[in-house]
Amino acid sequence: xxxxxxxxxxxxxxxxxxxxxxxxxxxxxxxxxxxxxxxxxxxxxxxxxxxxxxxxxxxxxxxxxxxxxxxxxxxxxxxxxxxxxxxxxxxxxxxxxxxxxxxxxxxxxxxxxxxxxxxxxxxxxxxxxxxxxxxxxxxxxxxxxxxxxxxxxxxxxxxxxxxxxxxxxxxxxxxxxxxxxxxxxxxxxxxxxxxxxxxxxxxxxxxxxxxxxxxxxxxxxxxxxxxxxxxxxxxxxxxxxxxxxxxxxxxxxxxxxxxxxxxxxxxxxxxxxxxxxxxxxxxxxxxxxxxxxxxxxxxxxxxxxxxxxxxxxxxxxxx
Amino acid sequence: xxxxxxxxxxxxxxxxxxxxxxxxxxxxxxxxxxxxxxxxxxxxxxxxxxxxxxxxxxxxxxxxxxxxxxxxxxxxxxxxxxxxxxxxxxxxxxxxxxxxxxxxxxxxxxxxxxxxxxxxxxxxxxxxxxxxxxxxxxxxxxxxxxxxxxxxxxxxxxxxxxxxxxxxxxxxxxxxxxxxxxxxxxxxxxxxxxxxxxxxxxxxxxxxxxxxxxxxxxxxxxxxxxxxxxxxxxxxxxxxxxxxxxxxxxxxxxxxxxxxxxxxxxxxxxxxxxxxxxxxxxxxxxxxxxxxxxxxxxxxxxxxxxxxxxxxxxxxxxxxxxxxxxxxxxxxxxxxxxxxxxxxxxxxxxxxxxxxxxxxxxxxxxxxxxxxxxxxxxxxxxxxxxxxxxxxxxxxxxxxxxxxxxxxxxxxxxxxxxxxxxxxxxxxxxxxxxxxxxxxxxxxxxxxxxxxxxxxxxxxxxxxxxxxxxxxxxxxxxxxxxxxxxxxxxxxxxxxxxxxxx
Numbered sequence: 035x036x037x038x039x040x041x042x043x044x045x046x047x048x049x050x051x052x053x054x055x056x057x058x059x060x061x062x063x064x065x066x067x068x069x070x071x072x073x074x075x076x077x078x079x080x081x082x083x084x085x086x087x088x089x090x091x092x093x094x095x096x097x098x099x100x101x102x103x104x105x106x107x108x109x110x111x112x113x114x115x116x117x118x119x120x121x122x123x124x125x126x127x128x129x130x131x132x133x134x135x136x137x138x139x140x141x142x143x144x145x146x147x148x149x150x151x152x153x154x155x156x157x158x159x160x161x162x163x164x165x166x167x168x169x170x171x172x173x174x175x176x177x178x179x180x181x182x183x184x185x186x187x188x189x190x191x192x193x194x195x196x197x198x199x200x201x202x203x204x205x206x207x208x209x210x211x212x213x214x215x216x217x218x219x220x221x222x223x224x225x226x227x228x229x230x231x232x233x234x235x236x237x238x239x240x241x242x243x244x245x246x247x248x249x250x251x252x253x254x255x256x257x258x259x260x261x262x263x264x265x266x267x268x269x270x271x272x273x274x275x276x277x278x279x280x281x282x283x284x285x286x287x288x289x290x291x292x293x294x295x296x297x298x299x300x301x302x303x304x305x306x307x308x309x310x311x312x313x314x315x316x317x318x319x320x321x322x323x324x325x326x327x328x329x330x331x332x333x334x335x336x337x338x339x340x341x342x343x344x345x346x347x348x349x350x351x352x353x
Numbered sequence: 354x355x356x357x358x359x360x361x362x363x364x365x366x367x368x369x370x371x372x373x374x375x376x377x378x379x380x381x382x383x384x385x386x387x388x389x390x391x392x393x394x395x396x397x398x399x400x401x402x403x404x405x406x407x408x409x410x411x412x413x414x415x416x417x418x419x420x421x422x423x424x425x426x427x428x429x430x431x432x433x434x435x436x437x438x439x440x441x442x443x444x445x446x447x448x449x450x451x452x453x454x455x456x457x458x459x460x461x462x463x464x465x466x467x468x469x470x471x472x473x474x475x476x477x478x479x480x481x482x483x484x485x486x487x488x489x490x491x492x493x494x495x496x497x498x499x500x501x502x503x504x505x506x507x508x509x510x511x512x513x514x515x516x517x518x519x520x521x522x523x524x525x526x527x528x529x530x531x532x533x534x535x536x537x538x539x540x541x542x543x544x545x546x547x548x549x550x551x552x553x554x555x556x557x558x559x560x561x562x563x564x565x566x567x568x569x570x571x572x573x574x575x576x577x578x579x580x581x582x583x584x585x586x587x588x589x590x591x592x593x594x595x596x597x598x599x600x601x602x603x604x605x606x607x608x609x610x611x612x613x614x615x616x617x618x619x620x621x622x623x624x625x626x627x628x629x630x631x632x633x634x635x636x637x638x639x640x641x642x643x644x645x646x647x648x649x650x651x652x653x654x655x656x657x658x659x660x661x662x663x664x665x666x667x668x669x670x671x672x673x674x675x676x677x678x679x680x681x682x683x684x685x686x687x688x689x690x691x692x693x694x695x696x697x698x699x700x701x702x703x704x705x706x707x708x709x710x711x712x713x714x715x716x717x718x719x720x721x722x723x724x725x726x727x728x729x730x731x732x733x734x735x736x737x738x739x740x741x742x743x744x745x746x747x748x749x750x751x752x753x754x755x756x757x758x759x760x761x762x763x764x765x766x767x768x769x770x771x772x773x774x775x776x777x778x779x780x781x782x783x784x785x786x787x788x789x790x791x792x793x794x795x796x797x798x799x800x801x802x803x804x805x806x807x808x809x810x811x812x813x814x815x816x817x818x819x820x821x822x823x824x825x826x827x828x829x830x831x832x833x834x835x836x837x838x839x840x841x842x843x844x845x846x847x848x849x850x851x852x853x854x855x
Contacts, residue, residue, distance in 0.1 A: 042748075223720045224713040231710055234699040241658060241696055242764070243682040243711045302701060 047295025047347060048307035054293070054343060055310050058317040066324035076203055078320050079313065080195075083209035084271075086312035087264040088283045089290040090216050091142070091257030093308045096291050097220075098233045098253055099300030100149060100156040105261040105287055107167035108141050109280035112265025114171060116191065117275045118182040127188035134262050141167060142258020146251035160254075171277075178277050187269045195270035205267055209309075212260075216305040229253065233300035286315050293343050315340075360423045362387040362551030363408055363438070363520045368417030370403055377403040379575040380417065385520070385551040390542060392562045393555045395572030395593050396755075396783035401555045402443060404572075405524045408553065409433055409440035421520070439518030441510050443525050443781075447497045454479035454493035457512050486511055487537060502529045502692075503644055507537075514541055521545060521552045527561055528781045531644045531809060532844065539565050557783060558810070559586045594785045601788055601816075603795040605835065608819035609635040612670075614803045615686075615772055620664030622654040625827035627664060632803045634771065637794060639818030639835075640807040642847040647827035648807045652776045655805075656681045656688040682711055684772075687765030689758075691777035697761045700750030704742060705731045707749045708764050734763040739789065755786025762793065772803045779813060791817055811840035811847075823847050 062069035088105050095102045112134040120130035141163060148159040175183050186192070194204050220226035228249055231239040240246050264283065269275050293311035296303025318339055322332045361384035370378040378400045385391045393401045406412045408419060410426065410433030419426040421436050433440075447456045454475045455462075463478050465471035479493035488511060491504050500508075506529040513521065521542075527535050542565060546552055556562055562569060563586075570580045571592045578592055613631035620628050625647040632638050640648055654661040657675040666673050668684055675681045681688070690696040698707055708731050709716060716727050731745045738759045742752060749760055758778060765773065775794065779787045794817060798804055808814050814821050815838045823831040823846040831846035 218721075222722050222724065224717050224722065225720060227706055227710060227713055227722070230702060230706070231699055234702055235695070238696055238699060239710075241656070241678050241688065241690065243679045245679065301699075 044295050044297070044302045044304060044307075048304050048310065050347070051294045051307040051310035051314060055313040055317060058314055058321060062317060062321040062324060065321065069320075069324060076206070078316055080203050080205045080271075082313045082316035083205050084264050084268050085283065085286045085290055085316060086209050086309050087212060087260050087267070088287040089294075089308050089312050090212055090305060091260030092287040093216075093291050093294070093296055093303070093305050094229070094253040094256050095156070096288075096296055096298060097229050097300055097303060098250060099236075100250070100254070101160065101288070102142075102145065102254065102257040102261075103157060103160040103284060104141065104145060104163040104167065105257065106280035106284045107164045107171065108138055108258050108261040109265040109268070109283055110275070110277070111141075111167050111171050112138055112262030113269035113275040113279060114175065114178075114183070114265075115262075116266050116269055117185040117187055118175070118180070120185065120188045120191075121182055122186040122188060124188050124190055127190045130188065131191070131266060134266050135259055138258035138260075138262025138265075139255045140258070142255040142261075143251050145258065146254030149254065150247040150250035184274065186273050187266075187275075191266060191270035192273065193270075195267050205271070208267070213305065213309050220305060225249075225252075230301060233297075233302070235301075286312070289340050290315055293340065295347070314343075361385055361420070362422065363426070364420050365404065365408060365414075366418050366420070368404070368407055368414040368419070370407065370412065370414050376575055378407070378414070381572070381575065381577050382417075383553075383570050383577060383580075385553055386568075387519075387551045388546055388549045389567040390546055390552045390554055390565050392566035392569045393553060393572060394562060394569060394589060396785055399572040399593070399783075400575040401572055402524055403575075405440065405442075405522050405553060405555070408520075409438055409522050410436070411440070437517075437519035438522065439513040439516050439520070440522040441513050441524060441526050443528070445505055445509055447505055447509055447512075449496075449498035451497060452476075452493065453491060453495050453497055453500065453508055456497055457482065457493065457508060457515070459512075482515055483511060486514065486541065501645055503531065503534055506530060507534060510538060510541070514545065518545075519550055521550050523552065523554045525555050525557070525781065527556055527558065533643070535561060557781065557787075559589070559784075560812075590784060601784070601791065602813075603792050603817075605816070605819070606795070606799060608633065608637075608798075608835070611635060614669055616667045617655070618665045618667070620651075620654060620661040620666065622650040622659075622661050624650045625654075628827075628829060630822070630829075632772070632805055634801045634803045635798055636820070637798045637804045637806050637818045639814040639821035640805060640824060641811060641814045641821050641843045642824035642830075644809060646824045646847075648824055649776070650827070651824070652688060652690075652774050652805070652807060655774060656686060658688075682768060682770070685768075685770045686772045686774065687768055687770035688774040689761050689765060689776060689778050691780055693757055693761050698749050698757060701748050703746050704735070704740070704749050704752070704760055705745040707760055708734055708745075708767060711764065711768050730767065734767060738763050738766075738793070753783075753786075755782045755789075758782055758786070758790065762790070766797075771801070773797065773805070775804060775806045777807055777809055780809065811843040814838075814843055815840045 059070060068074065088109065092102055092105065115134040115137050116130045119133050120126040145160050145163050148154045149156050172178065197204050199207060220229065228239070228244045231242065231244055232246060232249055236246060265280065268279060290311035291308050292298055293314055294303065294307030296308060318336060322335055327335065364384035366382050367380045368378055369380055381400060381404055383404065393404065395401055407414050410428045410430065413428045426436060457479045458475055462470040463474045476493045483491065483493065488507060491500060491508065497505060506526065510526055526538060530538065542552055554565060568580060568582060569584055570577050571589060572578065573593055611633045613633045615632040617628060617630040628651065640651065642648065655675065657677045657680050660676045666675060673684055675684060694700060705727065709727055713722060716722055735742065735745060740756050740759045740763065742756065749757055752760065779790055782790065794804060794806065806818055819835040821833045821838060821843055822829045823833065823843055825847055833842055833846065
């Protein structure tokens with residue numbers, strides 16, 4: 035208990051986020067017996083992994099005091115690039131995956147360049163980018179009427195979203211790898227130290243020799259990469275791409291980051307908490323579904339619970 | 354000296370205060386008579402700021418009581434305003450993106466029709482009020498973020514003085530001011546004192562305390578250890594630190610006659626004329642002069658933040674380019690800036706992270722930090738510089754000002770930079786830590802570091818440097834050799850219209 039009290043607040047918040055996820059699972063079991071069954075938990079975690087991947091990129095940019103509002107259409111474009119490039123053919127899967135991820139990285143890097151080099155506020159830059167990508171997608175696909183538009187994801191990508199290895203879904207394994215890699219990157223690498231330094235005090239970071247522009251571009255590129263990666267998995271999960279499939283991921287990715295205890299102004303927080311935040315949000319939706327609530331009640335309850343969690347954080351004293 | 358009247362204007366009796374287990378004040382007492390200036394002196398962390406916040410009603414003591422005119426005082430901002438208490442805190446409280454006039458008149462803006470704020474009248478009202486205090490060099494229409502630190506401090510003080518406080522609490526009000534501005538402040542303090550205001554004043558500059566204080570209370574480790582009408586500096590330092598301090602400044606060793614490691618020829622930047630300068634290894638070259646005369650552009654230009662617009666920089670005879678701090682660091686140049694909180698340190702981050710940030714490339718393999726190597730390097734630095742902390746995992750923000758400064762110095766010593774740009778590194782640092790920093794600077798020079806040393810304290814320049822260049826309006830106006838150098842010589846060179854007049 036003593037150790038808990040002396041922990042840094044952002045580390046304590048990781049525990050809160052995990053506790054919230056566990057509590058919501060138990061609540062689900064209480065209102066709907068069978069909620070904690072293996073299949074049910076697995077499917078919730080797979081859906082959480084999509085949120086978690088987008089939130090990984092969001093976490094990077096929020097750590098330096100930025101934000102990425104372009105994730106919905108970068109995700110959507112990633113899914114569409116994958117299906118239209120592969121045309122559902124297994125042989126074209128590798129090139130399609132590379133093309134989708136490269137698109138995400140390039141769009142993210144442009145976001146980063148706009149913020150770091152031209153000094154455009156992140157909110158404006160990434161929101162404009164979201165609109166630009168939406169327009170490009172609609173224009174290039176003729177309003178999503180092109181013949182390639184109805185292609186399915188290649189079998190390999192569909193398997194990635196549905197199959198299991200040793201009883202654990204592949205998508206979940208992929209997310210676990212991402213959790214480990216992102217946590218290591220933030221905690222034991224130069225890249226991580228530079229990220230936290232920039233988020234805490236950009237001026238001092240530059241005066242300590244950190245390449246602020248390069249770092250900012252890299253972090254936004256990472257966000258684009260993760261959004262596109264989530265798009266690939268999501269189209270594998272659903273089979274076909276559709277317009278607007280990325281829309282729910284803007285709010286959930288930011289909410290997961292904040293519930294995970296990352297300071298929205300940058301500089302403090304851990305991806306482990308963000309992952310727990312993604313799980314909490316997904317469980318919450320499942321619980322509300324299990325309660326058979328009408329759509330509008332679900333929306334209200336979702337918003338109220340998130341505000342409640344954040345209020346609970348706000349009561350904690352900053353040190 | 355004044356006889357203490359029976360009833361103090363404000364008094365604290367046996368107040369104690371702890372912050373998360375750290376005892377900031379332990380049964381401290383003080384009584385301030387009306388119409389007197391009472392100086393609080395002590396090292397950083399002795400409890401002066403905490404006591405001032407308690408007197409000002411900003412924090413409530415865990416034990417003990419505060420009385421005003423003998424009556425128990427209420428805590429809180431509204432109550433302290435009712436009691437007529439005005440406080441100037443160490444941290445500036447002005448709103449950066451409002452104008453000087455808006456800040457000055459905050460909460461008492463001139464009203465026009467329908468009780469709406471008369472914005473058009475504000476600059477004129479502010480200008481009149483400032484002029485009445487003798488301030489004519491600050492434009493009330495300017496954005497607060499755009500005026501110099503010293504000017505912001507003056508506005509901060511003016512805002513409090515204009516409320517005509519019965520009790521005035523000043524926590525290190527002079528740390529950002531130069532002599533002329535300090536003289537202005539002392540004029541205001543004397544006028545208020547003669548009008549019956551009880552004044553509390555803290556400063557790390559002994560000369561100021563000797564000049565203004567009617568009574569002096571010395572603090573050590575959270576308690577008052579003595580109260581005097583007058584006391585000499587040596588005695589005061591002994592009481593403050595609990596030990597005898599040898600001479601504050603280290604013995605000056607002659608600068609070795611070596612070819613310069615760094616030469617500047619005709620460098621220009623905003624606010625500086627073309628400058629020439631040569632710096633040798635083992636030399637402490639002082640840069641003096643009044644604030645706002647181009648020192649900052651020189652130091653930051655040499656560090657590439659931003660770089661010089663013109664001119665030539667040569668290192669060991671080779672021309673080099675410094676366009677960013679990265680270039681400077683690569684060339685073995687380090688800058689310790691004046692404002693360590695905004696330009697140096699990452700306060701919420703660990704001491705370790707603050708120390709090793711510029712050298713992580715050296716400490717990493719394939720991008721991953723070698724934690725063992727880092728750990729031993731950090732432990733060595735903490736031991737070498739006597740940084741007082743229980744562990745390298747402490748956030749830098751919880752350290753005292755002097756220890757924070759040592760972390761910043763330690764960071765740059767780890768880079769193996771051979772050219773150190775020290776920009777007012779002892780500002781706001783207590784006397785014992787100042788002494789340690791002087792010793793360190795002298796030792797580094799003996800080890801062959803080339804040190805460019807700017808200070809707003811002429812005394813420091815006179816005793817520490819081998820040579821002092823005095824800047825005025827962006828140009829060097831005097832080159833004073835170190836032997837027999839006095840602070841007066843530096844100040845008069847800085848103020849004199851023509852450098853060659855004497």
